[in-house]
Amino acid sequence: MDYRIEGNKIIFNKTEDFDAQSILECGQMFRFFKTSSGYKVITGKHIADIVEKDGEVVITTNSPSVFVDFFDLDTDYAKIKQELEKYPILKKAISFGKGIRIAKGETEEIIFQFIISQNNNIKRIQKIVEKLSEIGEKIDDNYNAFPSAKVLSTMPIEYFQGLGAGYRDKYLYETAKVLANINLEEIKKLDDEQLYKWLLSLKGVGPKVASCIMLFGFGRKSSFPVDTWIEKVYKKYFYNGEMTRPQISAFLQGKFGVMSGIVQQYLFYYFRSSGEIID
DNA sequence: GCCCAGGAAATCT
């Protein structure tokens, strides 16, 4: 995407390849807020305001390079969409969510946030995430970062039990202790298979959550998370025999390769949001 | 009251 950075602003012409609402509300990121003129987004210790007006998108932030990565501005989504439209169901899904991009979140917080996401709904996930953020580092007058694993690892189990996170409280408690004592920069060097196995070793992380963490927290775009929605989509539009969710993931990954992540997100957003019934 | 939400762990066969 053609963008320019001017001081604390990232600016580009509005095209159908960028839609803040779709990117933020498609269920990949949880820390954003509607403002009078657009959205406020927090990732790690960085914060940005996104405004779309007069045919331009303006992202105001002290950390422009972080949000170039966050919004994946150096990837050509027009080209990806063109390749994918040969699948009729994807043509529909893309038409619905054409402005989606795969956001790149801050690794550590994505791990915690997707542990919270299991068997949960997006509104409640956001509520729990904001509650956790009350103990995060203050990053401006009104907002805190999501707390680091080091901070979370000092909190007693009773703290996690007070979040309204249900049975996931102990997963957060235990994972905080693990993450506080490892170097994520080393983990980032692992290949996809090794990374997947390492993620599965965390309490509360199974196949689907591991896939989401890889996609949104490690930028591994050939990851294909299979949740309840994608399982239904598989059965109706890509059926190739009875399979478990990990098998469906591997099958669709084989089909879409490095485009897996974005394909998954177009399908997830369309079927979850459009009201089209799958069963 | 029942069912579901971006599933995973524990506990069976």
Add this chain to the structure above:
DNA sequence: AGATTTCATGGG
């Protein structure tokens, strides 16, 4: 190994 049950919480 594969199938079934249990796990908190809030909203429809």
